[in-house]
Amino acid sequence: MDETRGTREPVPIRNRDIPILTRVLYTMQDVRSTERKRQWQQDRLWAMTQKLTGMPGGRGKPDGLDAQFAAISEIEERYAKECAEYIKELSEAEAILNAISSRTMRAFVVMRYVLDMGRKEIMAQLNLKRWKYDDMCLRIEQAQDMAHVDWPERYMLADDM
Numbered sequence: 001m002d003e004t005r006g007t008r009e010p011v012p013i014r015n016r017d018i019p020i021l022t023r024v025l026y027t028m029q030d031v032r033s034t035e036r037k038r039q040w041q042q043d044r045l046w047a048m049t050q051k052l053t054g055m056p057g058g059r060g061k062p063d064g065l066d067a068q069f070a071a072i073s074e075i076e077e078r079y080a081k082e083c084a085e086y087i088k089e090l091s092e093a094e095a096i097l098n099a100i101s102s103r104t105m106r107a108f109v110v111m112r113y114v115l116d117m118g119r120k121e122i123m124a125q126l127n128l129k130r131w132k133y134d135d136m137c138l139r140i141e142q143a144q145d146m147a148h149v150d151w152p153e154r155y156m157l158a159d160d161m
């Protein structure tokens with residue numbers, strides 16, 4: 001990533017789990033966007049119904065309500081589909097993350113590929129040097145999948161001292 005301009009270059013990877021993990025955040029944002037539209041539409045309908053008195057006003061029938069109910073129905077259907085897709089993708093991502101036995105690798109993978117945090121922020125939070133960060137990315141991105149990442153732990157218990 002070119003941090004000075006905020007642009008990102010495509011990164012060639014071999015790890016087939018990374019695209020699954022990176023989609024979670026974007027699917028979640030789709031669901032949140034639909035939730036905001038849904039709330040806006042419901043607020044709009046509520047405001048319209050507050051003006052209804054039940055007394056004829058000579059302005060014709062309130063056909064605007066039918067259109068609002070149809071719009072809410074359409075948003076509800078889209079919301080249900082997006083939630084189902086989000087749950088499916090989240091389940092896939094959780095299975096991948098739960099299969100990572102190393103806590104350090106799991107923390108790094110979540111920060112880098114799920115939360116899409118920047119290099120500097122990850123390095124600061126995990127107390128990493130640039131070479132270590134780059135090595136971790138290379139190990140993860142060039143493995144077949146997360147289960148095949150060669151992940152060296154910093155501290156290992158000695159067998160017998």
